[in-house]
Amino acid sequence: MSLLVLEDFFPFHTRIFYRQVSSAVTRVYETRYGLKPYEWRTMVILGPDGEFTANEIVTKSSMDKVSVSRAITALKARKWILSKANKADGRSRLLRLSSAGKAVYDDLAPLMLEVERKLLSVYSEEEVAELRRLMAKLANQDSAKFIV
Amino acid sequence: MSLLVLEDFFPFHTRIFYRQVSSAVTRVYETRYGLKPYEWRTMVILGPDGEFTANEIVTKSSMDKVSVSRAITALKARKWILSKANKADGRSRLLRLSSAGKAVYDDLAPLMLEVERKLLSVYSEEEVAELRRLMAKLANQDSAKFIV
């Protein structure tokens, strides 16, 4: 007789763990600049001097293309990103942070690294390495493998 | 000069990892019974013979009380849960799975444990124990600790 107990169920703990991490991270850019997760991640992908198309941002961030499209619209409205024509492909445009956008990025980036440091400070260095390795191991599997 | 690179950023990997786990799990009850995450989790909390108030379900599952309320409404509409007056407190009602609900639970529970088994099969037994320990270690911290 198989027994399903939420407190023992691995996916349950994954969710709790994920929330602890993401809420700590989100709080920073949300309270400081009213940025949404998709917007912040888009800024991180672009970085201080990156230049990418919307599609490249989607690929690098593994976010939804609709969300990225909306994040770009919002960041353009705030004048935090600039776009120019993409000679290689007229359907897309090349995006980069404006100097205002870069200022926000420069303010936030060290804070985000500080949250990461605080989160990981509960572990030893070896534990961090091991946790990263274990998470990657499952994340890198083909999801088709887990269909029942 | 601190450098923020998404591919090295711990919260980024946490999100990818979480999605791998939750999408595998959700697929099962979603495709089989059209259940939503909140509904399924409510059923798990109740289990074959549990009897709880909405509030107890909220506490045990760490879900939002609005979502639990809606899950209960949906499950009642499907006649998968029954409720009766709570003598101890007239504001709440005691909930449990109906026999139809139990049948769904009995069908799904082994499948959910099977997904869990498949997910964890990429690890050795020691790795599973270590991963659970590491996730719990961070999850159990007071979130106030991570405010920057």
Added chain:
DNA sequence: TTGACTTAGTTTCAAATGAAATCAAATGTA
């Protein structure tokens, strides 16, 4: 070329979400 197909990005629409307001019962206190 030209017509079929693919790809980049946006818009639409319906569903999911949660904070805040609300309702109703319980409890505490004067």
Added chain:
DNA sequence: TACATTTGATTTCATTTGAAACTAAGTCAA
């Protein structure tokens, strides 16, 4: 007892989300 406060649960409302449809540009094969 009455009145204020707290608590369990639901409803409202505004926001977030993503699948599917759509638009526009690019590619390819005949």
